[in-house]
Amino acid sequence: MLPRPSYRNISPVESGGERARQGFTFQDHVAAGYCIDMLLNAGILEVWCELLDDITIVRNQAGQEEFEFVQVKSNKLDQLWSVAKLCERDQKNPGTSILEKLFANERGAEPCRFRIVTCRDVNNELKVLTLPLNSPVRTAPNNKFTHLCQQVSEKLPNYKSPIGSDTSSGLSRTEWDVRYSEEAIREKNLSNIRAFGECIGVFLSAKQWTEIYEKILYKVKEAGEANWEINLDAKKFKRNKFLDWIIPLIKLADVPENLPHSAIRQFVSREEELETLHRQLQEDGAMSAIIGMRGVGKTELARQYALKYKGSYPGGICWLHAKEDIRLKIIQFAKSRLQLDVPYQQDLSAQVGFCWTYWNRPGRVLVLLDDVNNFTEIEPFLPPQNERFRVLITTHWKFDDLPFSLTLHELKEVAALELLAQWVKTEQIFCNVTTKEDVPSELCARLGHLPLALHLVGRYIKKRRVTLMEMLQRLEGKGLRHPALQVDQNDRTQTIRIERGVAAAFELSWEELSESAQRLGYSLSLCASTHTAWSLIKSVTNESELEELEDARVELESLHLLQVQDKDLYQLHSLIREFFQDKLGSTDKLLQSIKQRVDEVIGSDTELQHFLTWVNQKSGSVKNSYNPDGRLKRIRFSSLYPDILCKLAAIRAFYFDLALVHNSGLALPLYHKVKAEFSNNFGLRGLSDHRLTSEFELSCAIEPGLAPYLHFATDLGIVGADDLAIDSALDSNLEFAYSHIFELKFRESLKKLKEQLPTIDRGQDNFENWWQSNGQTWTEQLRKVMIEHRNVGHDRQFREEQKEKLKHYYDTNKLLVNCLNDDCKVNPEVREAIEETLLLPVAEIERRKREGILG
Numbered sequence: 136m137l138p139r140p141s142y143r144n145i146s147p148v149e150s151g152g153e154r155a156r157q158g159f160t161f162q163d164h165v166a167a168g169y170c171i172d173m174l175l176n177a178g179i180l181e182v183w184c185e186l187l188d189d190i191t192i193v194r195n196q197a198g199q200e201e202f203e204f205v206q207v208k209s210n211k212l213d214q215l216w217s218v219a220k221l222c223e224r225d226q227k228n229p230g231t232s233i234l235e236k237l238f239a240n241e242r243g244a245e246p247c248r249f250r251i252v253t254c255r256d257v258n259n260e261l262k263v264l265t266l267p268l269n270s271p272v273r274t275a276p277n278n279k280f281t282h283l284c285q286q287v288s289e290k291l292p293n294y295k296s297p298i299g300s301d302t303s304s305g306l307s308r309t310e311w312d313v314r315y316s317e318e319a320i321r322e323k324n325l326s327n328i329r330a331f332g333e334c335i336g337v338f339l340s341a342k343q344w345t346e347i348y349e350k351i352l353y354k355v356k357e358a359g360e361a362n363w364e365i366n367l368d369a370k371k372f373k374r375n376k377f378l379d380w381i382i383p384l385i386k387l388a389d390v391p392e393n394l395p396h397s398a399i400r401q402f403v404s405r406e407e408e409l410e411t412l413h414r415q416l417q418e419d420g421a422m423s424a425i426i427g428m429r430g431v432g433k434t435e436l437a438r439q440y441a442l443k444y445k446g447s448y449p450g451g452i453c454w455l456h457a458k459e460d461i462r463l464k465i466i467q468f469a470k471s472r473l474q475l476d477v478p479y480q481q482d483l484s485a486q487v488g489f490c491w492t493y494w495n496r497p498g499r500v501l502v503l504l505d506d507v508n509n510f511t512e513i514e515p516f517l518p519p520q521n522e523r524f525r526v527l528i529t530t531h532w533k534f535d536d537l538p539f540s541l542t543l544h545e546l547k548e549v550a551a552l553e554l555l556a557q558w559v560k561t562e563q564i565f566c567n568v569t570t571k572e573d574v575p576s577e578l579c580a581r582l583g584h585l586p587l588a589l590h591l592v593g594r595y596i597k598k599r600r601v602t603l604m605e606m607l608q609r610l611e612g613k614g615l616r617h618p619a620l621q622v623d624q625n626d627r628t629q630t631i632r633i634e635r636g637v638a639a640a641f642e643l644s645w646e647e648l649s650e651s652a653q654r655l656g657y658s659l660s661l662c663a664s665t666h667t668a669w670s671l672i673k674s675v676t677n678e679s680e681l682e683e684l685e686d687a688r689v690e691l692e693s694l695h696l697l698q699v700q701d702k703d704l705y706q707l708h709s710l711i712r713e714f715f716q717d718k719l720g721s722t723d724k725l726l727q728s729i730k731q732r733v734d735e736v737i738g739s740d741t742e743l744q745h746f747l748t749w750v751n752q753k754s755g756s757v758k759n760s761y762n763p764d765g766r767l768k769r770i771r772f773s774s775l776y777p778d779i780l781c782k783l784a785a786i787r788a789f790y791f792d793l794a795l796v797h798n799s800g801l802a803l804p805l806y807h808k809v810k811a812e813f814s815n816n817f818g819l820r821g822l823s824d825h826r827l828t829s830e831f832e833l834s835c836a837i838e839p840g841l842a843p844y845l846h847f848a849t850d851l852g853i854v855g856a857d858d859l860a861i862d863s864a865l866d867s868n869l870e871f872a873y874s875h876i877f878e879l880k881f882r883e884s885l886k887k888l889k890e891q892l893p894t895i896d897r898g899q900d901n902f903e904n905w906w907q908s909n910g911q912t913w914t915e916q917l918r919k920v921m922i923e924h925r926n927v928g929h930d931r932q933f934r935e936e937q938k939e940k941l942k943h944y945y946d947t948n949k950l951l952v953n954c955l956n957d958d959c960k961v962n963p964e965v966r967e968a969i970e971e972t973l974l975l976p977v978a979e980i981e982r983r984k985r986e987g988i989l990g
Contacts, residue, residue, distance in 0.1 A: 138244065139242065139243055139244040139298065140243060140244060141243055141244050141245060142187065142191075142202045142243035142244075142245055142247070145187065145242065145243055147186055147187055147363060160317060161207065161209035161254065161314075161317050161320075162189055162190070162207040162209065162359070163352055163355050163356050163359065164317050164320040164321055164324065164352065165190065165205070165207050165252050165314065165320060166182065166184050166190050166355045166358075166359070167324055167348070167351050167352050167355045168320055168323065168324045168327070169182045169190060169192055169205075170182050170351060170355065170372050170377060171324050171327045171328050171331065171351065172327065173372070173374050173377060174327075174328075174331045174374075174377070174378065174381065175327060175330065175331055175334075177195075177374070178194055178195050178196075179192060179193070179194055179195075179374065180193045180194065180195055180200070180373070180374055181193040181371055181372060181373050181374065182371070182372045183370055183371050183372075184355060184358040184359040184370050184371075184372075185358070185359040185360075185370060186363060186367075186370050186371070187202075187204060187240055188204040188205060188206060188237070188240055189205055189206055189207045190204075190205035190207065191203070191204055191205070192205065196246075199245070199246070200245050201245060201246050201247065201248065202240075202243065202245055202246075202247045202248075203247065203248045203249070203250055204237060204240040204247060204248075204249050204250070205249075205250045205251075205252060206233060206236070206237050206249075206250070206251050206252070207252045207253075208233070208251065208252070208253045208254070209253075209254050210253075210254070210255070212255045214255075215255060215256055215257055215258040216253060216255055216256070216257040216258065216261055216311075217257075217258050217260065217261065218260055218261065218283070218286045218287060218290060219290070220233075221233050221234050221261070221287070222234055222287060222290035222291050232291065233251070234287065234291065234302065234305070235291065235294065237249050237251070237305070237309070238294075238296045238300070238302070238305040239296065239297060241296040241297060241298055241300055241305070242296070242297035242298060247308070248268070248308040248309070248310075249305060249308055249309040249310075250309065250310050250311070250312060251264075251309065251310075251311045251312070252311075252312045252313075252314055253311070253312070253313055253314070254313075254314060254315060254316060255313070256313050256315075257311060257313065260279075260282075260283060260286065261283070261311060262279070263278075263279045263280045263283055264283070264306070264309055264310060264311035265310070265311045265312075265313065266310075267310070268307075268308065268310060273307070280306070280307075283306065284302065284303040284306055287302045287303075287306060288301070288302055288303065321348070324348060324351075325344055325345065325348055328344060328347060328348055328351070329344050331381075331385075332344070332385050335382060335385065335386075337385050337386060337388075337389045338389075339385070339388055339389060343388045346388065347381075347384060347385060347388055350384065351381070354372075355372075357369075358370050358371070358372065383446065386446075386449075387445050387446055390445055390446075390448065390449055390450075390451060390452060391451040391452070391468075391472035391473055391496060392441070392445070392451060392452035392453070392454070392472070393452075393453065393454050393468055393472065394438055394441055394442065394452060394454050395438065395454060397435060397438055402435065402439045403546070403550045403553045403554050403557075404546060404547065404549070404550030404553065405432075405436055405439065408436060408541060408543065409436070409439065409440050409443055409444075411541055412425070412436075412440050412527065412541055413440070413444055413447070415539035415541070416501075416525045416527065416539075419520070419521060419522040420519070420520030420521050420522070420524065420525075421525050421526075421538070421539065422517075422520075422525070422526040422527075422528070422537060422538065422539065423526075423527055423528075423537070423538075423539035423540060423541065424507075424527070424528045424529070424530055424534055424537050424539070424540040424541070425437055425527070425528070425529045425530075425540075425541050425543055426529075426530055426531070426532065426533055426534065426540050426541070426542050426543065426695065427531065427542055427543035427544065427695050428531060428644075428694075428695035428696065428708060428711070429531050429587075429640040429641060429643065429644055429695075430585050430586065430587030430588065430637055430640050430641075430710075431543050431544065431545055431585060431586060431587070431695075432543060432586040432587070433529040433530075433531075433543055434505050434506070434529055435586070436529075436543060437503050437505060437527055437529050438454075440527070441454070441501060441503060444501075447499060447501075448498065448499050448500060448501040448525070449496065449497065449498030449499065450494065450496045450497060450498035450499050450500035450523065451468075451472065451473070451494070451496050451500050451501075452500075452501045452503070453465065453468050453472075453500070453501070453502045453503065454503045454505065455502065455503065455504045455505065456504075456505050456506065457504045457505060457506050457507040457508065457512075457513055457528075458506060458508070460483075461504065461513060461516055462483040462484065462486070462487050462516055463483065465487050465490055465516065466483070466486050466487065466490060468490075469490040469494070473494065473495055473496060474495075475490060475493060475494075475495060477489055477490060484515065484516065487516050491518045491519055491524070494523070498523075499522075499523060499524075499525065500518070500523055500524050500525070501525050501526075501527065502517070502518055502524060502525070502526050502527070503526075503527050503528070503529075504526070504527075504528040504529070505528075505529050506529060506530065506531075507528045507529065507530040507532075508530070508531075508532070510528075510530075510532075510534055513528075531644060531694055531695055532693055532694060533692065533693045533694075533695065542695075545583055545584040545585050545586075545708065546584045546585075546586060546589075547584070548576060548579060548580075548584065550584075551579040551582075551584040551589055552575055552576065552579060554586060554589045554590070554593070555575060555578070555579060555589055555592075555593050557593065558590075558593025558594055558596060558597045559575075559593060559596055559597065559603065574603045574604050574607060575603055577607060578592070578603050578606060578607050578610075580709075581607060581610055581611075581709075582610075582710070583708050583709040583710040585637070585708070585710060587633065587637055587640065588620060588637050588710065590633065591619060591620055591621075591622070591633070591636060591637065592606060592610075592619045592620065595618070595619035596619075606619070614713055614717070615637055615638040615641075615710065615713055615714055615717060616638070616717075620636050620637045620638065621636035621637075621638070621639070622634065622635055622636045622639070637710060638714060638717075641710070641711060641714045644694050644696060645714070645718065647694060648690060648691070648694070648696075649686075649687065649690060651683050651684070651686065651687040651690075652686075652687040652690040652691055653718075654687070655672075655684065655687040655688060655691060656691060656696065656707075656715045656718075657715060657718070657719045657725060658672065658725065658729070659672070659691075659697065659705070659707050659712070659715070660707060660712045660713075660715035660716045660719060660959075661716075661722055661725065661726070661729075661954040661959050662707075662950065662953060662954060666700045666701075666704040666705060666706040667704070667705055667706065667950070668703050668704055668946070669688070669703050669704070669705055670703055670946075671946055671947060671950045672684070674732075674736060674943055674946070674947050675729050675732040675733060675947055675950070676732070677732075688705075696708075696711050716959065716960070719960075720960065721960055721961070721962065722954075722959045722960055722961050723961055723962050723965045726951070726954060726955070726959070726961055726965065726969060727965060727969070729950075729951055729954065730951060730969050730972070732947075733944070733947040733948060733950075733951055734972075734977055734980065736940065736943055736944045736947055737940050737941070737943075737944045738977045740937065740940060742937065743933075743937060743940060743941065743944075744976045744977060744978065745976075746941075747791075747974065747975060747976035747979075748976050748978075748979070749790075750787050750790045750791050750974060751787060751974075751975055751976065751979060753790045754783050754786040754787045754790060783971070784970055784971065784973040784974060787973065787974040787975070788973075788974060791945070791974050884920045888913065888916060888920065891909070891913060892905075892913075893905045948973060948974060951969070951973070952973070955969065955970065
């Protein structure tokens with residue numbers, strides 16, 4: 136006969152796990168009790184949850200392991216437990232009664248015993264099982280125990296355990312515990328954990344012991360739900376490891392602290408920031424600040440830091456709200472948490488000094504000041520800078536003089552989705568495979584990845600049970616005014632400590648701004664949602680106002696309302712931008728002012744004004760031939776596309792850039808930018824194909840021979856165009872020239888230029904190499920041909936300062952066009968007046984005003 140295996144090597148009969156133990160809260164309390172008993176009793180080596188039985192206890196009996204199998208029955212029976220109930224089989228199938236299942240565990244090499252734990256009491260015939268195993272009543276002849284064995288034997292005749300033991304043998308090793316209720320078990324467990332704490336010299340409040348017990352209970356539940364096939368050790372609590380976990384937990388609870396409660400379920404994606412803070416606070420007397428815009432999560436980061444590194448501050452963690460009288464709060468903390476006898480006869484400042492001097496808990500101390508608005512107001516009451524104290528503050532101001540600071544930015548997209556997933560069903564977070572719509576990412580982007588906005592909207596979605604698409608549509612309708620982004624102070628279901636909504640939080644910063652900073656905020660809110668060059672903002676500002684403008688920018692930066700992207704590039708957070716736009720309301724006057732200053736950039740240069748007159752005349756020739764009314768014209772540029780609208784400003788931009796590119800030494804891609812901006816902004820959306828845009832330019836009759844040149848020259852300037860359209864563009868030009876019986880010299884010149892180009896079949900790499908060596912010379916030859924044959928006018932040569940002015944003028948016009956086309960609230964008449972006067976000389980604008988052509 137083979138030797139029996141150890142219980143440690145026997146696989147469970149049932150899988151256990153989460154499905155099998157839903158609602159087993161009574162059993163969790165019982166298991167937690169045995170874990171706490173293990174702390175007080177070195178004879179208990181291990182406690183297993185949902186492994187061989189509901190609970191398995193491994194004991195040390197005289198140097199030998201003994202296994203105790205525990206069945207927990209929380210059934211709310213309407214009668215006392217009886218022999219009949221104990222032996223009742225499921226549909227009379229052998230092996231299905233409670234006793235048979237319990238005794239079936241006897242199959243290992245080590246000795247074993249059994250225990251039954253119930254809520255309901257037992258009747259008289261089972262009372263003997265509630266006595267200890269060594270009770271004399273159990274061993275006396277002709278006693279109640281013998282009678283019980285006979286009754287069970289009659290109910291389960293011929294029963295044998297896997298190793299051959301009968302029911303009498305099993306009953307002799309069985310005890311019955313009546314626990315009555317979860318609350319009764321809980322109170323006993325709390326008493327025992329408190330006793331253990333006293334053994335290690337820790338005395339805590341009832342609330343603190345309850346919090347520790349809840350953590351034990353949670354670990355027990357996790358162990359019960361673990362899958363033994365995946366992780367067997369996850370289902371076992373070993374005494375030494377449990378001690379290593381529980382003792383630091385209890386000692387941490389002994390750290391005096393007053394951290395605010397938070398219902399944040401899971402803190403996402405700030406591990407790097409937490410580690411940075413901890414490094415900064417390692418130096419003696421160190422002080423650091425978490426800085427950032429309102430709503431970015433500064434307070435929660437400070438709280439999470441204190442929780443994570445609580446063990447590093449055994450002397451205490453003192454949380455202070457800077458908006459309150461921190462002197463009173465420091466004194467209150469010292470009295471309530473440190474039991475410090477503060478002399479009340481002294482004034483408050485002296486009492487604070489007493490607290491710092493006689494702080495009676497050993498070890499390092501962390502002092503946190505939340506939402507500091509004025510550092511000079513709190514500085515006199517900070518602790519001394521020595522090896523004991525560390526100070527961490529949160530503020531929306533940028534304090535430049537602090538030795539350490541951490542700028543907290545909005546979340547990355549992945550972290551924002553993770554935060555949203557805490558509120559939204561998981562299946563809603565994934566991209567729609569059918570439509571390819573990524574609504575979750577779009578919603579997070581709409582909220583600027585701002586934690587405050589994500590929490591508020593996530594809670595709204597969960598509470599209202601709306602889809603992410605519905606939420607996105609609602610936000611588009613109302614923006615920051617939507618209730619989802621506000622806090623209802625009368626909402627009693629609110630568990631997350633959020634004092635105000637997004638707009639209300641921004642309003643606090645707005646009220647701290649000077650009028651000049653508010654005006655700058657208005658202007659920046661009209662600019663593109665990506666980033667804006669500061670030089671452009673300066674260019675539309677009077678020179679006498681530049682210093683005030685700079686002060687306003689610094690003010691916005693200091694409040695983290697304006698983000699520095701690069702040395703000269705700035706950007707507003709999307710929600711801040713929306714807030715400023717809401718504050719501004721109508722943008723008519725501001726845009727008209729910007730337009731006036733744009734025109735003034737080259738308004739005093741007579742030669743450049745003449746150049747703009749030429750640009751206007753060239754575009755007018757197109758108007759006279761194709762657009763007699765001088766306003767809008769419809770042009771069919773391809774049979775595959777519907778009619779589109781083209782404004783004369785786009786044609787002026789064409790001629791303006793022609794001169795700007797070839798006379799200023801600027802890179803060819805500048806034309807590409809002009810064409811993209813003005814074409815896109817004036818109705819030519821979606822025309823990215825090179826041949827189609829070239830065909831459009833030809834159809835417009837904007838210098839038919841010049842349009843393809845600009846097209847393929849642009850392609851060459853951005854070497855690597857996907858279809859190498861240069862050759863086809865020349866073909867288009869030649870075809871056009873032939874069809875209109877152009878002069879022979881022009882056709883021959885174009886043909887010769889085309890012959891200089893390498894053939895397409897030699898590959899793109901070969902072409903790129905050729906262009907690097909010959910492109911500049913080839914382009915200059917083509918330019919001369921165009922000037923000679925296509926009546927561009929003449930070869931303009933600008934001085935260096937004029938080139939710079941033209942570039943400046945172009946950039947400011949681009950800024951203005953961006954403002955017009957970036958969803959700003961502008962009156963249609965004002966928009967039309969600005970659009971129709973883009974790139975016009977000042978004299979022409981004044982003439983149109985006098986004649987009433989403009990509103």
